[in-house]
Every structure is written in C-alpha cells, then in structure tokens.
Amino acid sequence: xxxxxxALTPTxxxxxxxxxxxxxxxxxxxxxxxxxGAGHLRLLDGPPRPWWWGGSRKRVRRAARNSPLPxxxxxxxxxxxxxxxxDEPLSPEEMTTRLQAAFGYSYGQFLSGHVLPELVSRxxxxxxxxxxxxxxxxxRYRHTAQGEAARAWVQGALQPARHLPELLxxxxxxxxxxxxxxxxxxxxxxxxxPHLADLAAAARGNPTMPEMxxxxxxxxxxxxxIAWLDAVEILGEVDWGGVLEAVxxxxxxxxxxxxxxxxxxxxxxxxGGE
Numbered sequence: 001x002x003x004x005x006x007a008l009t010p011t012x013x014x015x016x017x018x019x020x021x022x023x024x025x026x027x028x029x030x031x032x033x034x035x036x037g038a039g040h041l042r043l044l045d046g047p048p049r050p051w052w053w054g055g056s057r058k059r060v061r062r063a064a065r066n067s068p069l070p071x072x073x074x075x076x077x078x079x080x081x082x083x084x085x086x087d088e089p090l091s092p093e094e095m096t097t098r099l100q101a102a103f104g105y106s107y108g109q110f111l112s113g114h115v116l117p118e119l120v121s122r123x124x125x126x127x128x129x130x131x132x133x134x135x136x137x138x139x140r141y142r143h144t145a146q147g148e149a150a151r152a153w154v155q156g157a158l159q160p161a162r163h164l165p166e167l168l169x170x171x172x173x174x175x176x177x178x179x180x181x182x183x184x185x186x187x188x189x190x191x192x193x194p195h196l197a198d199l200a201a202a203a204r205g206n207p208t209m210p211e212m213x214x215x216x217x218x219x220x221x222x223x224x225x226i227a228w229l230d231a232v233e234i235l236g237e238v239d240w241g242g243v244l245e246a247v248x249x250x251x252x253x254x255x256x257x258x259x260x261x262x263x264x265x266x267x268x269x270x271x272g273g274e
Contacts, residue, residue, distance in 0.1 A: 057247035073112035092249025161189035172202035
C-alpha cells in the first residue's frame with residue numbers, strides 16, 4: 001500500500017485524505033490520541049481544583065514503553081518530554097506551551113516538518129512548487145498513484161463508521177466488534193470520537209472480542225497495513241473519557257488556531273509552515 005511497505009499511522013491516514021487543507025491542530029490531536037491509545041502516554045489525575053476553576057484536572061506523563069515510533073510521533077514525544085524533563089507530568093496548559101514551542105502557535109510545523117515530508121519520502125505524495133500571482137513561492141501536495149490508492153482505501157474503510165453510533169445503541173457488542181476491524185482508523189472517524197469511551201467499555205464487556213481480535217490476523221495485508229494500531233490497543237484498557245478530556249484541555253490553543261484559520265495548506269504553503 002505504501003512505498004516502504006510500512007503501515008500508515010492514523011495521523012498519516014488522516015493527512016493523506018486532505019494533505020492541502022487539513023488543519024494542523026486536527027492532525028496533532030489525532031497524534032496525541034494515538035500515543036495515549038498505544039500506551040506511550042499515561043493519564044494521571046491532577047490535584048483538586050475549586051469548582052470555579054475551569055479546565056481539565058488531568059495530567060499526562062510519559063509511559064515506560066520503549067517501542068519505536070514513526071518520526072512524527074517521536075517529534076511529539078520529544079516536544080512534550082525533553083531530555084531535561086523526561087518524566088514531568090504535564091497539564092493540558094503545559095502541553096500547549098511545549099507543543100507550540102516545537103511546532104509554532106498553530107502547530108503548522110507538525111505538518112510541514114514531519115507528517116507531510118514522511119508521506120513524500122514514502123512515495124505517497126509529491127510536492128508541486130509554484131508562484132502565486134507569479135511572485136510568491138507556494139507549495140502544494142499531489143497524490144502519487146500509490147497515494148491515491150491508499151487514500152481511496154482509507155475512504156472506503158471509513159464508510160462503515162457512519163453507522164456505528166446507531167449500532168452502538170442497538171448492539172454494543174456488535175459495534176465493538178465492527179470498530180475493531182477499523183483498527184487505528186477509529187481515531188480519525190469523526191462520527192466515533194464522542195463514542196470511544198462507550199466502544200471501549202463495550203469491547204471490554206464482550207467475551208467474544210479476544211476471538212474476534214485473533215481472527216483479524218487473517219485479514220488481507222492491505223487492510224491491516226492501514227490500521228497501524230490493532231484492536232487490543234485501541235479498544236483495550238484505555239480511559240478514553242480521560243484521554244479526550246486531556247486532549248481537549250489543550251483545546252484553548254486548538255480552538256484559537258481554528259478561529260484564526262488553518263495554516264495547513266490550501267493553495268498556499270500546503271505544508272502549513274509557520
């Protein structure tokens with residue numbers, strides 16, 4: 001599916017869908033959820049706050065996990081936990097400060113310096129340089145033949161996600177099993193984001209899930225390659241309510257970036273550079 005044969009992460013799959021227009025903060029939010037779901041970030045409860053003090057009490061800490069990460073995820077971990085403070089628990093506000101220091105106020109360098117170049121190096125995107133009004137140098141990204149095939153597969157794989165919220169209401173166990181086939185793509189299905197905690201609870205309460213997960217080993221390689229996170233990691237013992245609270249707590253910066261417009265692409269600098 002890709003030039004290197006490596007699986008796409010959820011963030012890469014999401015950017016591949018709209019490389020010139022995705023808001024950088026949206027891609028970064030997915031990366032944070034991915035790191036939490038894969039066990040690289042550990043969630044902690046912060047100290048009690050007065051009722052009138054808004055914001056999240058959650059804290060995030062580096063987990064003791066040494067498995068290798070793709071470059072863009074390693075960059076997020078390095079931004080959050082520099083060598084001088086590798087084990088410091090972070091509030092959402094502190095996460096915001098460090099992520100903006102690394103990637104710019106609107107997080108554009110997360111795309112332009114990491115995710116997009118990785119997709120180019122893997123042969124899924126190519127860069128087109130041009131001049132706006134014949135004066136201003138600009139950049140946009142085009143899908144290669146391999147990239148177009150991967151994008152089409154992701155779009156098709158996400159189609160069943162539209163029906164999962166209704167299925168979750170009628171048949172939680174069936175919805176959990178169906179979402180397991182999506183693997184890491186559950187993190188980029190907008191319809192599922194509000195239901196991640198309920199899907200995880202349904203998966204934990206479904207005695208057939210271990211058998212279902214084992215059966216996924218027989219799924220076609222092209223399908224497994226996109227879903228980089230397996231069902232155990234996504235629908236396992238993850239406090240998705242707490243994860244979303246922490247990620248959304250970084251939201252003051254995400255939301256202000258949304259209000260100011262995306263620096264992720266369009267016909268300008270498709271890399272979202274700052």
